[in-house]
Amino acid sequence: MEIAVIGGGASGILAAITAARNGAKVTIYERCDRIGRKILATGNGRCNYTNVNAGVGNYHGKNPEFINDAINNFWTIETNSFFAELGMLTKVEENGKAFPYSLQASAVLDVLRYELERLCVNIVTEFEVENIIKEKNRFSIKSYSGMKAYADKVILSTGGKASPSLGSNGSGYQIAQSFGHKLSKLYPSLVQIKTETDLIKSLKGIKLDANVLLEAKNKKSIYFGEVLFTDYGLSGPAIFNVSRLCADNIDASVTLDILPEIDNEELYEILKSRRTEYRNLETFFVGMINKKVGMVIMKYAKVLPFSRTSDTISDDEIKRLCDALKGFKLKVTGTMSWNNAQVTAGGILTDDINSLTMESRLCEGLYLTGEILDIDGDCGGYNLQWAWSSGYIAGLNASKERENA
Ligand SMILES: Cc1cc2nc3c(=O)[nH]c(=O)nc-3n(C[C@H](O)[C@H](O)[C@H](O)COP(=O)(O)OP(=O)(O)OC[C@H]3O[C@@H](n4cnc5c(N)ncnc54)[C@H](O)[C@@H]3O)c2cc1C
Structure with a gap:
């Protein structure tokens, strides 16, 4: 034969x-x-x-x-x-x-x-x-x-x-x-995701572990793992794993929970206790998360300007920072091409x-x-x-x- x-x-x-x-x-x-x-x-x-x-x-x-x-x-x-x-x-x-x-x-x-x-x-x-x-x-x-x-x-x-x-x-x-x-x-899968980039440009090259939620039409995909910020959007194993849902979906969004091991209530208390006149907004998250990521979170939550001392952060602003850390949402604009896809x-x-x-x-x-x-x-x-x-x-x-x- x-x-x-x-x-x-x-x-x-x-x-x-x-x-x-x-x-x-x-x-x-x-x-x-x-x-x-x-x-x-x-x-x-x-x-x-x-x-x-x-x-x-x-x-x-x-x-x-x-x-x-x-x-x-x-x-x-x-x-x-x-x-x-x-x-x-x-x-x-x-x-x-x-x-x-x-x-x-x-x-x-x-x-x-x-x-x-x-x-x-x-x-x-x-x-x-x-x-x-x-x-x-x-x-x-x-x-x-x-x-x-x-x-x-x-x-x-x-x-x-x-x-x-x-x-x-x-x-x-x-x-x-x-x-x-x-x-x-x-369509390409196990591939990098393109997102809106205005906010995250400064984070290029930074890696962190996050819970990633991808939502597209009525479907959701969740994965915990490493996320890499790039100049076009997001990469890393966790992103690869949720990328499948992006194909064909112009209304997709990706949401990062940057502190998945801390629940909202605990995080709210932690952030409240960090308010001090010795730290300004720029250094508020230092020791907790990457400093640059912290600054982007401030911008996302519209807690500005950076020159403010952190004892001026209101309870409402603390709530907004919690929401930003637990739900940092970016609009998906597509995926990278076949050349980059693994599958x-x-x-x-x-x-x-x-x-x-x-x-x-x-x-x-x-x-x-x-x-x-x-x-x-x-x-x-x-x-x-x-x-x-x-x-x-x-x-x-x-x-x-x-x-x-
Ligand atoms: C960068 C990268 C990393 C990956 N890492 C992993 C990993 O770590 N673990 C994992 O499980 N999966 C991984 N994958 C996916 C995995 O490699 C593929 O799913 C798997 O190799 C598919 O096997 P296959 O035999 O179906 O096809 P392929 O491995 O793609 O083989 C197809 C072969 O057919 C040949 N061919 C195509 N057309 C013709 C033709 N007309 N005539 C003659 N020959 C032809 C091609 O040249 C090729 O050699 C990765 C993929 C990529 C691209």
């Missing part, structure tokens, strides 16, 4: 290894000059390859429950065993995020490459697939440069549109669509895919894996987990001989 895997990213590599272990003759066709470029960039070069707490609640799309069969068949425990067998030591950090022990993404790619080599998987690089046609029981695969290849089965693992410089330029969508598959609206939200609808095998219901012998599908995960190892799982299932099932064949 000859299997062509289109795309040498995380899901394609897992599919290739699994199919080859099951006896298939496998070739990976990759548009870049090498496979696995995106893996090297993951987790800031450390590759957060899974999250041991991953569950269906961490995934989005029209039908996130589609992943339940993957959860039951090849999920985090199996992924960890898979990498352990390849000789990779791992460590689990906060919130269940798992990394190679060396904290080098190259460790993940290296062990995968050695296994591909051991299994004699053929790797053809600089082969960008333009179209695939099924002729009788065989697929004919044509590249943009006019080269042709043939296979009994095809696993389409071309990724989404996020970070095209790392390979995934969205060209796989039209291949899937040519077989009748439907594509939902696509694609939206994709090929899963209705026409068999979740037990990853095979297309529209074309026998065609399998789809990873980010090309309408499944996207939160930030924290969930997207690679989906890539490994869907790749494994597709590789296993594509390499099975059909009973009536």
Whole structure:
């Protein structure tokens, strides 16, 4: 059985290894000059390859429950065993995020490459697939440069549109669509958020931990974590995690609770007790929060001018400062582009895919894996987990001989 895997990213590599272990003759066709470029960039070069707490609640799309069969068949425990067998030591950090022990993404790619080599998987690089046609029981695969290849089965693992410089330029969508598959609206996710910037310009480069609330239409997303102020708006893991709701939503807003561990009443008392003639408004928050952030909070709450001594702050102004610290709200003006996004939200609808095998219901012998599908995960190892799982299932099932064949 000859299997062509289109795309040498995380899901394609897992599919290739699994199919080859099951006896298939496998070739990976990759548009870049090498496979696995995106893996090297993951987790800031450390590759957060899974999250041991991953569950269906961490995934989005029209039908996130589609992943339940993957959860039951090849999920985090199996992924960890898979990498352990390849000789990779791992460590689990906060919130269940798992990394190679060396904290080098190259460790993940290296062990995968050695296994591909051991299994004699053929790797053809600089082969960008333009179209695939099924002729009788065989697929004919044509590249943009006019080269042709043939296979009994095809696993389409071309990724989404996020970070095209790392390979995934969205060209796989039209291949899937040519077989009748439907594509939902696509938008960048796990991406920086653009906001109104007048007030926060001076905060560029400052990081803080906050409870982030993103509100868009009737939807809300809340996440606690690091927020980075930038010249265009907000970045950082907490922002990435709520960014999904921004797409398409011109009326979105983001609200930061800068002191989530202190409740309003306690904060009100703390602020009241800080009023003294020795501190002016500019230094009122010093020792409590970042001085520049404190000054922006003063402006936001309209407690000015800075030259006032803090013993002149009225109870009403203290209340306004509390509200500003617990609810610093900015209007969202958009997100950064595909070049900055880590993941694609939206994709090929899963209705026409068999979740037990990853095979297309529209074309026998065609399998789809990873980010090309309408499944996207939160930030924290969930997207690679989906890539490994869907790749494994597709590789296993594509390499099975059909009973009536
Ligand atoms: C900067 C960054 C950091 C990330 N960090 C993490 C992280 O730490 N943890 C996590 O879980 N997720 C992370 N992600 C997300 C995760 O990397 C992806 O969700 C995952 O790699 C998707 O796997 P995939 O196999 O579906 O697609 P990809 O990994 O994108 O692979 C697709 C492959 O197909 C090739 N290709 C595309 N079109 C064609 C074509 N027409 N012909 C031939 N080849 C083609 C591409 O060149 C590419 O090699 C990160 C993403 C980015 C961009």
